[in-house]
Amino acid sequence: MTTDVVGKVSPHVATSRLTRRRVLFGGAGLAALAGAGTAAYAGAIEPFSLVVTRYAPALPAWPAGRKLAITVxxxxxxGGPDMLLPHIRQVIDTANSLQSDIILLxxxxxxxxxxxxxxxADSVWAGELARLVAPLGxxxxxxxxxxxxHLAGVRHGLALAHIPVLENDAVLLGAAGQRFWLAGIGDQIAFRLGPGRFLGVDDLPGTLARVATDDPVLLMVHEPDIFPAVxxxxxxxxxxxxxxxxxRVPLIWPTFVPSAYGARYAYGHIVEAGRHMIVSGGLGTSIIPARLGVPPEILLVELGA
Ligand SMILES: [Fe+2]
Structure with a gap:
């Protein structure tokens, strides 16, 4: 895995001035200053940045030489504060600059x-997504x-952008001799039934039943927790x-991961029993508008190299 720093949008640089204090209070003052600086960075700088993280995994179930570049x-x-139109534009422009074969959302x-x-507005983010260009779509x-x-709004936006949504479906893509299946499942926690209780609209067996040839399969899932069943x-x-x-605060970081598996599927290239998954750190924010140690990222995954 390698990471290229693309840049940042509208950074707000926090400034601080350290005055002379007694030694007794110096450590506490420095700690407070470091904490304030870290908080300022997490809220005002990192969420506005953008990196491209590159993977070139060797996959047992992917034919050697079947080259495919995937932007994710x-x-x-x-939405504001950190994913307004200028930042979205930067994401789309950067994604297009990678010139991948296919782009997955x-x-x-x-x-x-x-x-x-x-x-x-839905028309604005969808209008930006509509600018994405890749030979395989x-x-x-x-x-x-x-x-x-916002289910109806998101479906409408993606329809405006002419982006198909795979929900428990699979399509065969690529030229003869280079074909692969792209599969996508419905969301695993689509309905909230109560604290920690969800009902999904995912159907992994039904999705894979649509794979009708021996060609390799790429699977899109929103939550990584389904991985043990893949x-x-x-x-x-x-x-x-x-x-x-x-x-990513040391020690307590796994408690922030929305996964039943804690840190196990939180990020990066995960290999279990010969099965491979890559989990993106994503781009925007939820719960609080801050990021620390996980800058907004686009993935470039190169297969068959
Ligand atoms: Fe989510």
Whole structure:
């Protein structure tokens, strides 16, 4: 995995002045200053940045030499303060600059939390997504926030952008000799039944039953927690949702990961029993408008290299 820093949008640089104090209070003062500086960075700088994280995994179930470059955009969460139009534009421009074969959108398109100070209209974020260009197209799945807060609006936006949504469906893509299946499942926690209780609209067996040839399979899922159920027939599972924990504070960081598995599926390239999954840290924010140690990222996944 390598990471390229693309840049940041509208950074707000925090300044501080340290005055002379007694030694007794010096340590506490420095700690407070460091804490304030870290908080300022997490709220005002990192969420406005953008990196491209590159993976070139060797996959047992992906034929050697079948080259495919995949750009992944997860958890856009369009809305202020940190994912307004200039930042969204930067995401789309950067994604297009990667010139991948296919672009995959892993759900959670809009922000819905009490810190959403400024909305982004569906026509605006959808208009930006409509600018995405790739030879094999742009494909989407839906995330939990799409289901919980804005299902009709997100479906309408994706329809405006002419981006198909794979919900428990699979399509065969690519030229002869280079074909692969792209599969996507419905959201696993689409309905909230109570504290910690959800009902999903996912159907992994039904989705994979649509795979009708021996060609390799890529699987889009929003939440990574389904990974233990994914068979090795799937060459690579791509997930979002976790934001990598969003606030990576040492020791307590796993408690911020929205996963029943804690840190196990929080971020990055995960290999279990020969099965592979890559979890994106995503782009926007939820719960609080801050990121620390998990900058907004676009994935570039290169297969068959
Ligand atoms: Fe999510």
């Amino acid at each position: 955009i997860a958890d856009l969460h369009a 892993l759900g959670d398109f809009t922000a819905w939390y009490k810190f959403k100070w400024e909305p982004v 742009t494909w989407a799945i839906l995330g939990n926030h799409d289901w919980w807060h 068979p090795s027939r799937v060459a690579l599972t791509l997930a979002g949702h976790t934001h990598g924990g969003q606030i």
